[in-house]
Amino acid sequence: MSFLEQIGQTVVVGVEDAGALTIQFWSVVRKLPKILPLAGTGRHWRSVVHQMLAIGASALPMSGAMALCTGFILALQSASELRRFGALQFVVDLVAIGFTRELGPLITALSVSGRSASAISAEIGTMVVTEEVDALRVMGLDPVEFTLAPKYLAALITFPCLTILSTLCGIFAGYLFLAFSMDMSIHIYFQAVVEAILLRDVAFMLIKSLVFATIIVQVGCLEGLRVRGGPEAVGHSTTAAVVKSTFLVILADLLATAIFYLFGWSSVK
């Protein structure tokens, strides 16, 4: 296959993936009202809670640890440069804004993508291979309502929580560095953080977390449903789920950040 043909094939596959993701996303969203505990039938709520523990609670140690490390690194690196300009006080702003707008949602998404996208695609892929998805269909049950929608609802609930906690961990790590290097008190640091962060930064962080949750769960589900064959195919699907969801998360982050700056939301109040 020539180079141009390879590019063409990649584009065609990308468009097919985008179309399949869109159709699947819409199918899942239509089923969400049915699985809410009060508004819907409530039959799948136990499954949603189980997924919240799997996707959210069990990811907290990893994303928290990553945020702590990244926060400390960011504070250290920025301090070493800002010191030359006598602007060490701006380390607080850099860590707080950087984590709220960017690193909090991104680190959470990358840590969960590696865990949950692969786990979701493996679980659903195994269900396809063992004919459990077919069994749901022939029983007259909708696999989207039964399997996909609870995962998505769980992600929509837990991702913003995880993101907030990761962001706080990253910001706290910045305090740890400044406490060691400058003997800064927690009160001064906290006040500086509050002054640096705008409400729209927090809103942007939460919107990003929802977008990343959508990408990770939908890609994981799609790759799982595409499995054809045996256990080897399940392995391929988990790899594809992690790679694709990671790439799409970063691409979405780029687009969101560009929009944020294009609309001038980054200017101070």
Added chain:
Amino acid sequence: MSYGTRRVLDGVDLDVYRGEVLVLLGGSGSGKTTLLKQVLGLAKPEAGSITINGVDITSCSQRELGAVRRRIGVAFQGGALFNSMSVADNVALPLRELTGLADSTIKLTVWMKLMAVGLSDAGALYPQELSGGMKKRAAVARAMALDPEILVFDEPSAGLDPIVSAGLDELILFLKRSFGMTILVVTHDLKSAFHIADRVAMLYRGRLIAADSKEKFAGNAHPRIRQFLDSRPDAPPGVAAEEFIATYLRGPKDDH
């Protein structure tokens, strides 16, 4: 029905009569699984129709298809039990999701279905704790949960020892006699087929080559049927030495 350029099913015209056990035979790649998927509405034929209880499932609405599916119980080859649920919960699933029965009624129904398949003590077990035969029987119990009119078995004896397989055959006959179910069995196990069948149909390379009573089928002179019944392979074993050496020295052909 084709996968790419490979025609998997071609002009299959088959009737299944109420209350009978129809066994569908065929070798690997004959199209049995594809036909089964089409009957269950999991795949759509490129042409033709599939009518179940007067409803053409190839052109009906999703609601009508759902209503038809609730009258069909399916026991998949590997059981297709949900590993996150116990056996009892697996059997209860269609009752919980598709009926408005009270929990106590569902519990009683589940116990009755498990008792019918000899698994009354296995309700609390999970699928990974079951033997192959127990998985198949649990799958049958789940297939019977909504008291279907039609039962479909996909390779029921696959992976089972002869004793367990015979037990499953007796279960199928029991279901037919006790509940008057229409039963479609897809298999390549000849002994089982002739034990349980009222009629036997056979697919060969996507075409239906016979659909008769088991007595007529056993006497059918079609060469492929005779080959299948006699368990004769396609080509004689062994390789001509000269041909092998010539091919080996020549090397693999260049396809480009």
